[in-house]
Amino acid sequence: MTNERRQKIESVLSKRQNDLTVVLENVFDPHNISAVMRSCDAVGIQDIYVLNTKIPLHKKWGPRSSSSAAKWLTVHQFQNTEECFTQLRKKYSTILTTHLSTDAVSLYQLDLTQPVALVFGNEHSGVSEEIIQLADGNFVIPQVGMIRSLNISVACAVTLYEAFRQKHNTGHFEKQKLDSQVYSTLFTQWELNHE
């Protein structure tokens, strides 16, 4: 491994955030999933959760995945909502959904510097009622146009970059946040990845 590559990996791992994640509930379009993964990588998210209760499991993602971003992420796949939420609750104190409704708050009112999991729902039906009930709150991206819907990859990127902006302003990228064992495991894995 070249020095340059080692430094790149160290730099990226040192900025990975262990207190921010995305949950994709029954999102089925591979282009959307791939775009979401790129945005996650870009803002320093390491872990993402894929919960498929109504559609089949996706092909496995992992270190050797063909999706360009998946190999730099830790993808947790679930088919059972309860199991997924039990795992999420261990790491993230707040779980928020994105669902158009009257009680939704604006993205820009959220404090995204605290441990939080952000749930994005199926392309057609959105986040399920079951998940809305289990979550701690609900937000929307404000829109002032004639058309009231953003593609999920766009909505996710806008949300993650607002988290990035807030976290950057509060110093979240200034010191390593992954615990050292996770850091070492990922370093070893990433050494073997092709970019």
Add this chain to the structure above:
Amino acid sequence: MTNERRQKIESVLSKRQNDLTVVLENVFDPHNISAVMRSCDAVGIQDIYVLNTKIPLHKKWGPRSSSSAAKWLTVHQFQNTEECFTQLRKKYSTILTTHLSTDAVSLYQLDLTQPVALVFGNEHSGVSEEIIQLADGNFVIPQVGMIRSLNISVACAVTLYEAFRQKHNTGHFEKQKLDSQVYSTLFTQWELNHE
């Protein structure tokens, strides 16, 4: 026209911003263009500029366009850079490109509450050297991941929503900004549009 529809149109037009625009330089993927247009509509942009010097003009967009967002926007198409910039300079005091380079500033350092045109370039080659020379500055969306590129529709949405956030915080959506003649013309046009 129902009252509800009239109110929707009035509400949207009253929030349209006359001091923010997007320029697409030789962007060729119709899905990207369509996604950019949806984001423009969502944050209240009315005018967008399409500059095709290296690829053919796109089919005409307009009130009866099949693209869902195009019919709510005013699309200015150009094949000549100089003509395009002459028009831009009349309305926007600053023209910024998005191009990876050492002198780029972060999106989050920009003041997007002033009149500004934001140029996004071709999917493969980015913004051209000619445009970079003509523009007033260059910015990038900060990224801390292994992969260093965001899809243009994602990059554009993230940028436009940062502009939205800043403009919202400084009251840009609180009073009508379109001049009354433009407002009336658009109102008449939009009455005839189907949603």
